[in-house]
Amino acid sequence: MTDKTTQYSAAGVDLEAADKVLDSIRGGVRATLNQNVLSGIGSYGGIVRLPKGMTNPVLVSSVDSVGTKVSIASAYGNFSTVGRDLVNHCVNDILCTGATPLLFVDYIAHSDFSPEETASAINGVAAACEDLDIPLVAGETAQLPGVYQAREFDLVGTVVGVLEEENLILGSKVAPEDVVIALPSNGIHTNGLSLARKVFSNYELDFVFPELGRPLGEELLAIHRCYLNELLPFLPSIHGLAHITGGGIWDNIPRILPEETCVTLEWGSWQVPPLFHLIQSLGDISFRELLHVFNMGIGMIVICDRKDADQIIRTIPGASLIGEVQTNTPGARQVTVRR
Amino acid sequence: MTDKTTQYSAAGVDLEAADKVLDSIRGGVRATLNQNVLSGIGSYGGIVRLPKGMTNPVLVSSVDSVGTKVSIASAYGNFSTVGRDLVNHCVNDILCTGATPLLFVDYIAHSDFSPEETASAINGVAAACEDLDIPLVAGETAQLPGVYQAREFDLVGTVVGVLEEENLILGSKVAPEDVVIALPSNGIHTNGLSLARKVFSNYELDFVFPELGRPLGEELLAIHRCYLNELLPFLPSIHGLAHITGGGIWDNIPRILPEETCVTLEWGSWQVPPLFHLIQSLGDISFRELLHVFNMGIGMIVICDRKDADQIIRTIPGASLIGEVQTNTPGARQVTVRR
Numbered sequence: 001m002t003d004k005t006t007q008y009s010a011a012g013v014d015l016e017a018a019d020k021v022l023d024s025i026r027g028g029v030r031a032t033l034n035q036n037v038l039s040g041i042g043s044y045g046g047i048v049r050l051p052k053g054m055t056n057p058v059l060v061s062s063v064d065s066v067g068t069k070v071s072i073a074s075a076y077g078n079f080s081t082v083g084r085d086l087v088n089h090c091v092n093d094i095l096c097t098g099a100t101p102l103l104f105v106d107y108i109a110h111s112d113f114s115p116e117e118t119a120s121a122i123n124g125v126a127a128a129c130e131d132l133d134i135p136l137v138a139g140e141t142a143q144l145p146g147v148y149q150a151r152e153f154d155l156v157g158t159v160v161g162v163l164e165e166e167n168l169i170l171g172s173k174v175a176p177e178d179v180v181i182a183l184p185s186n187g188i189h190t191n192g193l194s195l196a197r198k199v200f201s202n203y204e205l206d207f208v209f210p211e212l213g214r215p216l217g218e219e220l221l222a223i224h225r226c227y228l229n230e231l232l233p234f235l236p237s238i239h240g241l242a243h244i245t246g247g248g249i250w251d252n253i254p255r256i257l258p259e260e261t262c263v264t265l266e267w268g269s270w271q272v273p274p275l276f277h278l279i280q281s282l283g284d285i286s287f288r289e290l291l292h293v294f295n296m297g298i299g300m301i302v303i304c305d306r307k308d309a310d311q312i313i314r315t316i317p318g319a320s321l322i323g324e325v326q327t328n329t330p331g332a333r334q335v336t337v338r339r
Numbered sequence: 340m341t342d343k344t345t346q347y348s349a350a351g352v353d354l355e356a357a358d359k360v361l362d363s364i365r366g367g368v369r370a371t372l373n374q375n376v377l378s379g380i381g382s383y384g385g386i387v388r389l390p391k392g393m394t395n396p397v398l399v400s401s402v403d404s405v406g407t408k409v410s411i412a413s414a415y416g417n418f419s420t421v422g423r424d425l426v427n428h429c430v431n432d433i434l435c436t437g438a439t440p441l442l443f444v445d446y447i448a449h450s451d452f453s454p455e456e457t458a459s460a461i462n463g464v465a466a467a468c469e470d471l472d473i474p475l476v477a478g479e480t481a482q483l484p485g486v487y488q489a490r491e492f493d494l495v496g497t498v499v500g501v502l503e504e505e506n507l508i509l510g511s512k513v514a515p516e517d518v519v520i521a522l523p524s525n526g527i528h529t530n531g532l533s534l535a536r537k538v539f540s541n542y543e544l545d546f547v548f549p550e551l552g553r554p555l556g557e558e559l560l561a562i563h564r565c566y567l568n569e570l571l572p573f574l575p576s577i578h579g580l581a582h583i584t585g586g587g588i589w590d591n592i593p594r595i596l597p598e599e600t601c602v603t604l605e606w607g608s609w610q611v612p613p614l615f616h617l618i619q620s621l622g623d624i625s626f627r628e629l630l631h632v633f634n635m636g637i638g639m640i641v642i643c644d645r646k647d648a649d650q651i652i653r654t655i656p657g658a659s660l661i662g663e664v665q666t667n668t669p670g671a672r673q674v675t676v677r678r
Contacts, residue, residue: 044435045399060384063444096383105402158497
């Protein structure tokens with residue numbers, strides 16, 4: 001900047017690169033902004049109007065990253081998909097309460113990425129937001145020399161949704177004789193990537209297992225499916241929604257069960273994708289652990305009255321009836337898989 | 340879990356440690372939840388009621404980390420303060436639009452932290468939220484082996500605030516003859532840490548420079564000051580607020596200036612803390628660069644009508660009149676410091 005300067009770039013922070021990133025994402029981010037957004041890029045906060053005419057609006061927010069899926073993205077040299085994982089994951093989370101998204105914000109940090117790589121990741125966030133009509137109203141790109149390992153990064157997102165308080169889905173309507181429907185996952189989604197990387201550590205990411213039919217990297221980067229648009233018409237009749245994330249069905253289904261209920265699922269009633277069979281055989285992993293770490297083909301669990309199930313199963317591709325809610329002792333909230 | 344298992348912990352993810360963290364933060368997080376929060380810990384989304392009786396509510400959101408201040412926290416072995424930095428920084432950002440916080444969510448990721456260290460960082464977030472009466476409604480702790488360097492972590496937060504649309508402070512009221520007030524920073528805040536670390540790279544963090552009078556680590560970890568409560572009574576009469584973060588006064592003041600205005604500040608009209616003089620002399624950094632990378636003693640810029648300035652300066656400790664707004668050619672938005 002002048003002759004007598006310790007350039008900030010000498011400390012590992014490249015402000016020019018940050019400007020380049022901004023130039024490369026401006027179009028994608030702008031495309032997400034709708035008429036309810038009152039702020040532009042670079043303001044101190046993303047400003048969004050609430051929908052008009054709500055009586056008792058409640059906000060629902062969730063924050064997440066995509067776990068070590070970022071490491072696979074970097075190793076495979078494809079930065080464009082993890083942003084979609086992030087948005088879809090967060091949106092699915094708040095969907096479990098019945099909320100639809102109002103805004104999204106993202107954060108990306110790294111130590112040594114090129115502006116093109118950083119922009120590719122952020123543009124993935126923006127693309128998913130555009131697809132789902134969610135304004136991406138704020139974001140932060142941080143270059144943190146010394147914090148992240150070489151060629152590694154993290155990608156964090158927060159979604160904020162809104163709904164009328166009376167429409168909240170809190171699981172309190174879940175009752176014995178309700179049925180359990182599985183909506184299929186689109187692969188490993190964003191959970192269990194660390195274990196998967198360990199299991200596949202002897203294989204290159206471009207290796208093609210015959211049972212997968214595509215490179216391992218592509219298989220592991222398959223985008224987390226978003227269930228928003230498919231479930232939207234059914235929200236009024238749904239009693240409970242469990243996004244199958246870390247902890248699998250064992251930990252996630254109990255999150256929405258009333259105290260005195262339990263759930264019994266039938267093994268074989270849903271399709272387990274070949275990837276998980278492969279992980280099981282290569283990794284010598286127990287049945288119980290598999291269902292704890294991975295989604296095993298179930299991306300979202302829907303609990304509803306039996307009379308409403310047919311319509312959901314007929315409408316949502318791949319949906320299947322996999323079990324039912326039963327009475328149990330208070331505090332049980334147990335999940336059993338019958339083999 | 341069973342006899343035939345590749346434990347998830349063998350892949351570097353310690354689920355038991357995650358449970359320990361949760362146990363250690365539950366109390367602190369619960370203390371932030373007020374009667375408007377409808378969700379408990381562990382639900383799929385943080386659920387918060389909007390304030391009753393708003394006519395045209397708009398939400399304002401901002402996401403940030405604390406930069407490489409996390410590295411200093413880790414090296415100095417004090418994880419308790421960066422969470423406060425994070426909350427205060429984010430709250431100051433949305434305060435620039437006039438918004439007051441409604442909810443906060445946090446994300447922490449690391450590769451090898453103990454549950455105690457992780458919990459200490461999160462409890463710092465919770466403590467700041469409790470002080471400011473902001474519910475901490477969602478959070479995520481991620482152990483990402485291989486992504487973060489040993490003994491490093493990142494801490495990311497998102498704040499969502501709310502206000503009536505008509506009360507938005509967008510800088511449009513800023514006009515020639517308005518005055519510029521500086522609110523003092525509490526040290527380096529969360530910007531320029533990478534350069535500061537480079538400048539001080541030959542000193543241990545427990546070294547005490549006479550002009551600082553306390554260990555370097557303590558000085559650099561001084562908590563980012565929050566201006567919410569001090570500025571709240573004055574928001575109706577304020578024309579513009581610029582939080583002095585990355586880019587310093589050069590980049591931040593123009594964010595709130597109308598096209599045809601510029602700002603002239605008087606060097607010497609605010610106090611520059613000893614830390615910055617020390618950085619300047621050790622690092623041989625130019626005047627312009629210093630004001631670009633560091634806050635140089637100014638945490639927040641307030642622009643208002645001259646008649647309203649006295650009250651603000653008399654009420655907020657350390658506030659001082661440092662310059663004025665002038666007319667310039669369209670598109671100028673220039674900041675000048677007269678020495």
